[in-house]
Amino acid sequence: MKAVSKVEGRAYPFGLKNVDTDVIIPAPYLKTISRIGLGRGAFESVRAQPGNVFDDPEYAGAPIIIAGDNFGCGSSREHAAWALNDMGVEAVIAPSFSDIFSGNAFKNGIVTVVLPQEAIDRLMEVAKTDPINVDLENKVVTTPYQDRFEFEIDDFRRHCLINGLDEVGMTLAKADRITAHEQKLAQSQPWLVPTAV
Amino acid sequence: MTTKARTLYEKIWDAHVVDQRDDGTCLIYIDRHLIHEVTSPQAFEGLRIAGRKVRRPDLTLAVPDHNLPTTPRVDAAGKRVPIADLESAAQLAALEHDAPSFGIKYIDATAREQGIVHVVGPEQGFSLPGATIVCGDSHTACHGGIGALAFGIGTSEVEHVLATQTLLLKQSKTMEVRVEGKLGHGVSPKDVILAIIGKIGASGGTGYVIEYTGSVFRDMSIEGRLTVSNMSIEGGARAGLVAPDDKTFAYLKGRPMAPKGDQWDQAVAYWRSLATDPGATYDKVVVLDAADIAPSLTWGTSPEDVVPITGVVPDPMSFADPSKQVAAQKSLDYMGLTPGQRMQDIEVQHVFVGSCTNSRIEDLRAAAAVAKGRKIAPHIKQALIVPGSGLVKAQAEAEGLDKIFLDAGFEWREPGCSMCLAMNPDKVPSGERCASTSNRNFVGRQGPGARTHLVSPAMAAAAAVTGHLADVRELMA
Known part of the structure; x- marks a missing residue:
């Protein structure tokens, strides 16, 4: 995973609430067996509408999306995070995220920043004309107008993002503990090994 | 200690x-x-x-x-x-x-x-x-x-x-969703979970694991509990739970990969010990009365957009939250509906009974009970019955359900996710409307431009035979 400690640039002032992962990347694009190239299907139904922010040249290549409550709800498809990666998005700012999406985003180096609706409203305004800065080291979002919105983020996730850590590798280093757990289970819950596999 | x-x-x-x-x-x-x-x-x-x-x-x-x-x-x-x-x-x-x-x-x-x-x-x-x-x-x-x-x-x-x-x-917070009482005639587990999502909202369960408690879930079949827990995610909760009980054990006993012999008895004893202890507390408690739950369905493009079948399409301005007003208006534009329209007057062209939410034997029986002796409305373009597995299909055929569906004009298909998510050939064409037993009414979920109303299997069958969204209670003996 590539390390990320700050994201700076223009932001799509999207703003919608309950943006589901079918909207971020519709099912026909999930037939790929690769992680790359999904940007072409990102927000397809939104882009079908004239005047949408994603096709507005003002925001071309913006690394940030500003959205409403419950961003990334619905399907667990990590393709949503891969699609955002592919379109160059490195951070999403919203009042809340679905649990599965925020995990998927994190594992792909995308920072999910939770801020209250009032802050979102202000950032939606600023985004129309100016860049926004997400500082993961200091857990703060700033604008050229001295706006300063501090945010909370899980320390472990922040640590992994800033250092670009590979979770599988970290966990494999604990193989002894996993083995010990399995040995304990074999004694206490022997039925957990399926009988007919 | x-x-x-x-x-x-x-x-x-x-x-x-x-x-x-x-x-x-x-x-x-x-x-x-x-x-x-x-x-x-x-x-x-x-x-x-x-x-x-x-x-x-x-x-x-x-x-x-x-x-x-x-x-x-x-x-x-x-x-x-x-x-x-x-x-x-x-x-x-x-x-x-x-x-x-x-x-x-x-x-x-x-x-x-x-x-x-x-x-x-x-x-x-x-x-x-x-x-x-x-x-x-x-x-x-x-x-x-x-x-x-x-x-x-x-x-x-x-x-x-x-x-x-x-x-x-990280450990999740806990939410108890308690529904006490007896469900009314024609009210199914799908209606219960739609009512719950309507109450807590599509993000109400974010960060929580829900435990479903109360007499409604104790009285519910395993198939029904699977339907309810399935849609926990539509209320934002990553997981749902119903405490395992004798019904659970009876359902699992003898299944090919389930424990056998002494291990079965050992397993059951352990599973019984898992029930929530008296005095344990949840981070949040939501209570619904079974008597308040009617056959329900969705009008919009979020699973939280739930109304009883006797209801009308809501006015976006009736929502207190300004962002919900915007979302509701967008939903109505997409769905081709106007505020005040009676849900029962809405015509459908497609019907889908299937998906991981509602494709088990009990679901097919409920749909067949409504379809029996009736024909799908002449303007219905496609009415699919898609069993959840080959074994469900075989069981339904042994009970003669396939014949009931075929006689009524439904198609009887092979198992799969089918029309739930537009990844296979089963799709709803743009601008057309589907009464669907699946779990998501998102924009484009059943195909680009497709309009989805989430319903129970019995309500889907009722929509098929009447040609419009309909109150299944009026079709039941």
Whole structure:
């Protein structure tokens, strides 16, 4: 995973609430067996509408999306995070995220920043004309107008993002503990090994 | 010394902690891993690139479902029918190759046991109470209906589980959703979960695991509990749970992969001990009265957009939240509806009975009871019945349900995800409307421009025979 400690640039002032992962990347694009190239299907139904922010040249290549409550709800498809990666998005700012999406985003180096609706409203305004800065080291979002919105983020996730850590590798280093757990289970819950596999 | 009273969720969680970091992040052991063709190829690719193996292939089960066409899979000569869509074919071929090459049991598309992964797990006795179950699919919440801690994961997590049989997680908050009383005539488990999501909202359960308690769930069949728990994710909760009880044990006993002999008795004793302790507390409690729940359905493009069938399309301005007003107006534009319109006056062109939410034998029986002796309305373009597995299909055929559906004008299909998600040939055309027993009414979910109303199987059958969204109670004897 590539390390990320700050994201700076223009932001799509999207703003919608309950943006589901079918909207971020519709099912026909999930037939790929690769992680790359999904940007072409990102927000397809939104882009079908004239005047949408994603096709507005003002925001071309913006690394940030500003959205409403419950961003990334619905399907667990990590393709949503891969699609955002592919379109160059490195951070999403919203009042809340679905649990599965925020995990998927994190594992792909995308920072999910939770801020209250009032802050979102202000950032939606600023985004129309100016860049926004997400500082993961200091857990703060700033604008050229001295706006300063501090945010909370899980320390472990922040640590992994800033250092670009590979979770599988970290966990494999604990193989002894996993083995010990399995040995304990074999004694206490022997039925957990399926009988007919 | 007295131990702290714990909830069902807390007991399952505690039993699976392998390691805990100072910040509270835990390494959680995963007892069961289900995989399908859509969210696994990139995980297997990751393993190959890193030269890693699957730690516990014996705890992993692979079955294709999302991409499969629901038309016959073998021809008259017994030969496999090729899949026309090349991308779908490639994705299915990848699973068929990857699973066995990593030592994982693979259920073939032509096997009787094949079906939707969330139907197959409990049906095979692979899913068990008290177990942690994951799958790269958000409707994994389904397996909570038998008292398993089950939740959807992304592909990076699929890879993590394949390699380590664990996940790095933080403990969730707990929410009790209690529904007491008796459900009215014509009110099904689907109506119960729609009413719950309507009440808590699409993000009301974010950060929580829901435990469904109260007489309604105690009285509910296992199929019904699976339906309810399945849609926990539509209320934002990654997992739902119903405490395992005698109904659960009766459902699982004798299933091919379930424990046998002495181990069965040992397992049941353990499963009984998992029920929430008296005095244990939840972080949040939501209470509904069964008497207030009517046959329900959705009007908009979020599963929280729920009304009783006797209701009308709401006015977007009636919502207090300004962002909801905007979302509701967008939904109505997409759905082609106007405020004040009676739900029962809305005509549909498509009907879908199926999906991991509502494709089990009880669902097919409920739909058949309404379809029996009736015909689908002449303007209905397509009415699909898609059993959740080959075994459900065989059971339905043994009961003569296929004949009832075919006589009424429905199509009787092969098992798969079908019209739930527009990844296979079963789609709703743009601008057309579907009464669907699936779980998501998102924009474009059943096909670009498709309009979805989520309903119960009986309500779907009622829509098919009347040609419009209809109150099933008026069609029941």
